[in-house]
Amino acid sequence: MSIAIIENLGRQVINGLENCGRIVLLLAETFYHLPRRPNMRHVLHQMAHLGVDSLPIVLLTILFTGMVMTLQTAHEFIKYGAQSSVGGIVAIAMGRELAPVLTGVVIAGRVGAAITAEIGSMKVTEQIDALRVMATNPIAYLVVPRFIACIIMAPVLVVFANVIGTIGGYFVATWYAGLSSYTYLHSIEVFADAQDITGGLVKAMVFGGIVAIIGCYKGLTTTQGAEGVGRATTGSVVSSMIMIFIANYFLSLLLFQ
């Protein structure tokens, strides 16, 4: 009984490591094809599809996160007379962590799932084989445009997220918590610096890359028909989110220490 459990655990660890290895190989192959003039029409289409179409859900998520963040911060800080720090704390939290991580989570759910479902259904209906038979490399044709679109559009989404999150915080701070506009905005000016924003954008770029590569990998390795597509899509979202949280910790160590 206990041996069976250990065997099962070992098998899962080996499978996990194998998958990690294959994802790294897919990433390496994507970088190999990157400089070979990707089809810009495809890249722009993916940027619109994966990036622009995600903007409303990202904005909605971050607007309310910025508002609730300010609500909680202002409530506690005012108690201790530290209301002059509220704007800065919200802006730093938004720039460094909340905007990139939540945008990453949103695009993992929306974009990662869409990438896996699309490529996965192409895989199970032999469309990937058809590409190869027509002398077209599926990584160059399918993965590279999505990878480029995600690493460009994730930081763009985060820029909007930073703005909307801070605006949401501003309205809660001024209307609900009774802070003056000047206190809120001056606090941002004093506490936050450009590194908080650029660091967040670097994170977003990495998260975009993670979502694209894992989404494509799960799609390209889909088997067993429609049920397999569903399983791969769920796996893609879960794996992307886990990788985003892990990567976020190490990126924070690297960028903000």
Place this chain on the structure above:
Amino acid sequence: MIKLVNISMNFGSKRVLEDISLEIAKGETMVVIGPSGSGKSTLLRLIVGLMKPSSGEVYIDGQEITSLDEEELNRIRLRMGMVFQYSALFDSMTVGENVAFGLRQHTSRSEEDIARVVRRKLRMVGLSGQEEVMPNELSGGMKKRVSLARAIAFDPEIVLYDEPTAGLDPVMANTIDRLIASTKRIMGVTSVVVTHHMNSAFNIADRVAMIYDGKIVEVGTVDQIKNSENEIVQRFIQGLKVSPGIYARRRLTNESEH
């Protein structure tokens, strides 16, 4: 044109093809028959380089392809077209874009020129004016015909057909058979057709190879296959099940002959 030498293919511990050797001449239509799961489609995938055999060699026009990398294989694949069992049309593209795909990817032809080729190929398969239709609006037979138009858009020397008449009514199956024959007549292509429909096989084949349990059990012209003394071939043609006893007896006879 196509030569398979001592091809074996394993999936894990399961042997799918065993010591297959087969030669297909330029311009010939070779039909590969056999029951489902006998390894016919695997054979096609080996010829087009979608899989590499566990052992053995595949030659296309004298060039051994199993040792080639993907980019070298792509140069060979430009001389081939393939019609997939479930058509494998790109469902995000229109019929016209599907047929034009290879031309757009691999040539610098003008859009007018590509549109002209697409019109001509769609006319060949009897689908004139369907350029703007999406694949999900087509019937199974129409999808197969678009798939054929896409396969021949690049004027290939070899066309591979994976179960081209599977799931079609007899009238549409006949239409597809006639298209396969006319494609060969008009373009002079070498064709390999995998099917388990005996009518189709006898309608279009120059030669027929029968695969059973991963091995080629008979190769010959349509008449030779029809008059074969091989019990497995005869039972398959007549739609009768091959019992394990017959197969084991046949194997023993073959082994003692060798």
